[in-house]
Amino acid sequence: MSLPLQDLLVLDLTRVLAGPYATMILADLGADVVKIEMPQTGDDARAFPPHLGGESAYFMSLNRNKRGMTLNLKSAAGKEVFFDLVRRADVVVENFRPGTMSRLGLDFTALQAVNPRIIYAAASGFGHTGPYSGRAAYDAIVQAMGGLMSVTGQEGGPPTRVGTSIGDITAGLFTTIGILTAVHHRAQSGVGQMVDVAMLDSQVAILENAIARYTVTGRVPAPIGNRHPSIIPFETFATADGSIMVAAGNDLLWRKLCAALETPSLADEPDFATNPQRADNYATLRPILAARFARRTTAAWLALLDQAGVPCGPINNVAQVLADPQVRAREMVVKVDHPTAGETTLPGTPIKLSATPASVRTPAPRLGEHTQEILRDLLHYDAARIATLEAAGAF
């Protein structure tokens, strides 16, 4: 099976989450991603619990489909190997704090000098320009600074951090888009360029609707819990055994909902017939609907509302997500065998391509697993040269 990015060689210096997420997508789509780690320690995420057969589950989920080698980029011998790799590579990706690659003598200018076609992608907390450029960031810091927390949470409650590292992940996604764009441009121009993506910028980019609302109205958006700011009912209700999300996006769906709730006359009451009326009388309407939903289980309501064509869904926990028939049918849960950790469960790829589908083919590399193979087969070093480099502390 051919893979759509199989002609791309990516040198991956990334650690932890934002960078590895970008290179994981490229690897899933077939790029030859060579993950380069410090000897002995490797990616910090190798130490993140929980572990399985000595391997971090966190690390394994982000580094499948990649090859792994060690290289001490602080040593002259390690740099020599790295520059040889850069001569052959299409893309270099790193997520160090800005300045780190310059101190190593490995910034974009240095790499471009040996390979004018190289694409250099840097994901960082605040970006490679601006007053905060040199500062360290974590996901929680950029979620706080970027405004996402200020619009997330229960109504009247505190700003709330999103429970997944959306600051890292969106930066990884924008980095991937930047890399593929630069690859496309290079096919025309013959030259590479630098892709500079900041976690903070990425947070601003995903606020869009909140920015539009604020700049036009002057009202600063605040958390409003699980309901829609202007469409009613479009929110969570407690059921007899849990809860349900219901989204009656227009007046027709409202009528269908009332029928499914076995109170069709509610739809025609003058206080509730149209969305503006429901908004004006929300305080009266909410308890009426809440009392209805309390009468049956979530499963019963889901069946009734699905049949009625009213958009709805359960509030699934992670165990329920992994068991969901649609998630299963879309191959969003995949298994891969790891030599020491055994069978591990990983998320699949959400990019479904008809002719050249992405896939999970290999487990994450053990530290330095492919060092010899890459030096021998990709760089064509002979045994004597490999031994000399090893003695010089290259890997």
Add this chain to the structure above:
Amino acid sequence: MSLPLQDLLVLDLTRVLAGPYATMILADLGADVVKIEMPQTGDDARAFPPHLGGESAYFMSLNRNKRGMTLNLKSAAGKEVFFDLVRRADVVVENFRPGTMSRLGLDFTALQAVNPRIIYAAASGFGHTGPYSGRAAYDAIVQAMGGLMSVTGQEGGPPTRVGTSIGDITAGLFTTIGILTAVHHRAQSGVGQMVDVAMLDSQVAILENAIARYTVTGRVPAPIGNRHPSIIPFETFATADGSIMVAAGNDLLWRKLCAALETPSLADEPDFATNPQRADNYATLRPILAARFARRTTAAWLALLDQAGVPCGPINNVAQVLADPQVRAREMVVKVDHPTAGETTLPGTPIKLSATPASVRTPAPRLGEHTQEILRDLLHYDAARIATLEAAGAF
């Protein structure tokens, strides 16, 4: 200034958020995005408040840099024009409910028949395969079903919806990556393919760490508020006038934090010296730190902690984000003049390219603004043909 995707012609049938977000990124990067809307009504988002000079701020923020035309795809004359556009285009993007394009006679197979190079991207709630494929979804539904809500919220509190439409936005980002990947593959193979991205799949894909944790430990992740699950202190504290996010990611940063808090001896106390000790004694430690942070303002603590090199940040609201010096320096807030709405404020692009930077060049099109221009200059229709099509209800 050359733009990296300026050679791509994208036909954009998308509405509301997930699809328009994907085509916005392509347009920012220079693609010629022709937004095709139903005559009279157009994109549903044109009706979303608030409005400025008759134009929706929500619509304007997502559709900058695009050209706009109307086309009634239910009419034979409209389809004729559409197929002519498909013959010239590189990419078609739609986010209808699966089945809609087939009913119009415009699915991938039909378009591929007139242009084997066409790339057909579909963003939908549940995807084009699987048991839920035909169902309607909204962002709130997939946030609920995809597990994100189950890990977001205050500790012990209810599952919480993320305050921005992350279900739509991540689907838009994965769609963009899929399109660029298919464009890259087409340069080698000469043929297009279908890109099928589901909002629900995208939610699963961004859970990754939670999936790894659950499948290894068997413990179902729940909301834990604003703190890190295992690193301490890495959370929000109230200050004299607001709050602050602090992330002391290792023992060295912990020592620096204690010094900045003017309680250096705390760092060496046996109960708190290492992260595992701080985790064991969190209930004792938290109030000590909280009392310290209450003594000064957020601004004062930010200055002290920045000087000490401890990662920290304010919890900014949207107004504060837009005023932030780093956000400003990175051009993440841009202004564009609209003929009726006047000067509007939009988020910039987070993909910073050194050689071919993306940009915001034109405001969102008014409904049908470029219909004549596209028929005349892109399709080379003469005035008589345009008049005939108009009489036949094409646009």
